[in-house]
Amino acid sequence: MKKMKNIVPILALLITIFLFATVLLVSSTFEQRRQVYLDTEMQKVYNSLNDMQIYMLMSDTYDQKMACIAYKEKLRDLDKTTWQLGQKIDQYRAASEEFRKDPYYLQQKQVFNENEMLYLLLLKKVKETCDMQQSIIIFFYQNSDDCKKCDDQSFILTDIHRDIDKDAAIFSFDIDLNLTTVRLLREYYDVKELPCVVIDDHPYCGIQGRDFIVGKICENVTTLPQCQTQNASG
Amino acid sequence: MNPVHAALAYFVWFLSTYYLLFFILTLFANESRLFERRRLGAQRPLVTILVPAYNEQGKIAQTIASLKRITYERVEVIVINDGSKDRTSDETRAAIKGDGRFRLIDRRENRGKGASLNDGIAAARGEYIVTIDADTVVEPNILQKVLPYFDDEKVGAVTVSVLVKRPQRFLHRVLELEYIIGLSLFLRLLSFMGIVFVTPGPFSIYRASMLRKIQGFDASNITEDLEIAYRIRFAGYRIVNCMDAKVYTILPPTFKGLYRQRRRWYTGAIQTMYQHRKQIFTTRQGLFSAFIVFNYSLIFVGIILFLSSMYLAASHLTQQLWEYQYTGWNFLENLKEYRFDILRFSGIEIIGLMGLLSTFVLLGLGLYYTRTNVRHKKAAIAGYPVLFFLYQLWWIAAIISAVRGKRVKWK
Numbered sequence: 001m002k003k004m005k006n007i008v009p010i011l012a013l014l015i016t017i018f019l020f021a022t023v024l025l026v027s028s029t030f031e032q033r034r035q036v037y038l039d040t041e042m043q044k045v046y047n048s049l050n051d052m053q054i055y056m057l058m059s060d061t062y063d064q065k066m067a068c069i070a071y072k073e074k075l076r077d078l079d080k081t082t083w084q085l086g087q088k089i090d091q092y093r094a095a096s097e098e099f100r101k102d103p104y105y106l107q108q109k110q111v112f113n114e115n116e117m118l119y120l121l122l123l124k125k126v127k128e129t130c131d132m133q134q135s136i137i138i139f140f141y142q143n144s145d146d147c148k149k150c151d152d153q154s155f156i157l158t159d160i161h162r163d164i165d166k167d168a169a170i171f172s173f174d175i176d177l178n179l180t181t182v183r184l185l186r187e188y189y190d191v192k193e194l195p196c197v198v199i200d201d202h203p204y205c206g207i208q209g210r211d212f213i214v215g216k217i218c219e220n221v222t223t224l225p226q227c228q229t230q231n232a233s234g
Numbered sequence: 235m236n237p238v239h240a241a242l243a244y245f246v247w248f249l250s251t252y253y254l255l256f257f258i259l260t261l262f263a264n265e266s267r268l269f270e271r272r273r274l275g276a277q278r279p280l281v282t283i284l285v286p287a288y289n290e291q292g293k294i295a296q297t298i299a300s301l302k303r304i305t306y307e308r309v310e311v312i313v314i315n316d317g318s319k320d321r322t323s324d325e326t327r328a329a330i331k332g333d334g335r336f337r338l339i340d341r342r343e344n345r346g347k348g349a350s351l352n353d354g355i356a357a358a359r360g361e362y363i364v365t366i367d368a369d370t371v372v373e374p375n376i377l378q379k380v381l382p383y384f385d386d387e388k389v390g391a392v393t394v395s396v397l398v399k400r401p402q403r404f405l406h407r408v409l410e411l412e413y414i415i416g417l418s419l420f421l422r423l424l425s426f427m428g429i430v431f432v433t434p435g436p437f438s439i440y441r442a443s444m445l446r447k448i449q450g451f452d453a454s455n456i457t458e459d460l461e462i463a464y465r466i467r468f469a470g471y472r473i474v475n476c477m478d479a480k481v482y483t484i485l486p487p488t489f490k491g492l493y494r495q496r497r498r499w500y501t502g503a504i505q506t507m508y509q510h511r512k513q514i515f516t517t518r519q520g521l522f523s524a525f526i527v528f529n530y531s532l533i534f535v536g537i538i539l540f541l542s543s544m545y546l547a548a549s550h551l552t553q554q555l556w557e558y559q560y561t562g563w564n565f566l567e568n569l570k571e572y573r574f575d576i577l578r579f580s581g582i583e584i585i586g587l588m589g590l591l592s593t594f595v596l597l598g599l600g601l602y603y604t605r606t607n608v609r610h611k612k613a614a615i616a617g618y619p620v621l622f623f624l625y626q627l628w629w630i631a632a633i634i635s636a637v638r639g640k641r642v643k644w645k
Contacts, residue, residue, distance in 0.1 A: 012255040019251055027581040034577050095580040098240040155557035162571055210561050
């Protein structure tokens with residue numbers, strides 16, 4: 001009986017350590033799967049952007065309008081994929097960084113912002129070439145510790161994107177990443193305050209509500225159901 | 235990312251998992267002895283049953299009725315009316331009338347349970363003294379089950395399974411499960427390890443000579459049943475548990491009553507620990523001291539984790555509500571868009587799930603090994619995790635009371 005009394009505390013400790021190791025193993029497995037998912041999705045975005053560039057060259061070389069159908073199809077998928085990928089990077093980063101920052105996610109954000117920049121430039125060109133009615137919204141933000149309203153603006157834009165993802169493309173650029181391309185774009189639009197939302201080349205800094213942003217989108221995309229509702233209530 | 239909160243969560247998880255496994259392994263190692271029955275010897279020592287009562291009208295009569303059904307031959311019962319303001323005294327007189335085994339000590343002034351019990355000890359003639367609450371109902375053969383444990387000279391007190399009588403409300407049904415696990419199985423397992431740290435008020439039996447040696451109950455302590463257990467241990471005696479012997483107690487009918495009871499229990503636990511801190515930390519009490527320190531440290535660290543979690547949850551909720559004002563409070567539309575993604579689980583979510591699972595594992599094992607019929611208990615089983623939130627609130631109230639030195643009353 002005394003032997004049993006001595007064994008129980010030690011055995012309990014060993015099993016606890018084993019369970020703890022299991023938790024760490026499961027966490028590590030999840031982390032690997034997160035990275036595989038993000039790498040795969042990032043590759044998809046990259047491939048789509050490559051396709052867009054090829055269509056662009058085709059338009060330039062052959063008929064300007066011939067690639068427009070292909071553009072529109074590609075944009076529909078690319079827009080949703082890009083938005084979701086951006087959200088996943090943030091979500092998975094929060095899950096992974098329990099104790100320390102993980103350089104992998106910082107790197108992913110940088111690559112993502114660069115891909116977004118490429119997508120933005122291609123989209124602008126496509127709009128001109130194919131005469132598309134789509135709003136382009138550029139959102140400049142930084143870390144919520146330094147910009148409390150940036151989180152609020154992000155929430156509003158997520159809400160808007162859910163309703164009108166086909167008719168408006170939203171690009172989010174994190175100032176804290178210090179990317180040259182983002183800095184240049186910020187200087188171009190003369191963004192001095194964060195958060196700042198540039199809607200179809202017009203900057204509106206400070207937090208902008210949902211109705212305001214939708215209203216601005218409706219000035220360019222009149223076919224949106226939300227625009228008809230707004231006009232009716234207006 | 236909140237590394238302090240994360241570290242605290244892992245720490246609490248590790249300690250509580252260890253604690254749980256410690257008891258599960260003790261259970262498996264002693265499975266065959268859980269409902270051990272010992273034979274009563276030829277001798278029939280006199281047993282005194284003390285029933286302190288304060289404002290127990292409507293309840294005292296059924297307690298006395300159950301005591302009258304006790305089949306042990308040599309029993310005396312002393313009811314101590316501790317200055318009740320209701321009809322406790324009259325109902326007691328009516329209930330004990332004509333039965334020579336029963337006596338009433340009728341006090342005009344309320345002096346507290348500990349003092350009442352000490353009065354009873356002074357008047358007791360028995361070799362063994364039972365203390366029970368005035369709303370407890372006992373089994374007829376309970377004394378035959380517990381007395382054999384005193385064959386071991388080192389045993390100073392024996393505890394029994396304390397169960398809930400006819401729970402009606404949902405919360406009472408959940409607490410019934412808690413009593414099955416905590417005041418039945420848990421005490422038995424502590425008994426196997428030699429670390430029983432409480433002699434529950436609803437029913438405990440003591441060696442009378444030992445009680446007098448340690449000068450009875452501490453009348454100034456609001457949890458005299460817990461405090462005396464410490465002194466029994468420090469005096470070199472053991473407290474054991476007879477899980478086969480059962481008594482049934484009544485829970486406070488209202489949530490407020492329940493809150494008061496638990497605040498008293500937990501404030502008393504803190505005060506008792508503080509009162510005996512020197513003996514706990516310096517005297518060689520072995521596993522007993524280690525268990526007391528571990529048990530209460532886990533509770534306090536758990537409370538810190540709870541408060542941290544509540545703060546983070548409240549901050550997050552406030553942030554969410556603030557943001558929804560910008561989108562017309564469209565909660566439902568956002569809910570429709572929600573997609574479950576297991577890859578969003580961090581280590582904290584994983585250990586949280588494991589914690590929830592282990593709660594049900596413990597509950598399942600407890601109900602199985604105590605041979606409890608779960609047929610009408612499914613809703614209570616599902617609601618069992620709610621108790622952990624209540625524990626935190628009750629403990630926080632107790633800590634505040636203890637720190638303020640506030641006098642916590644019985645009723």
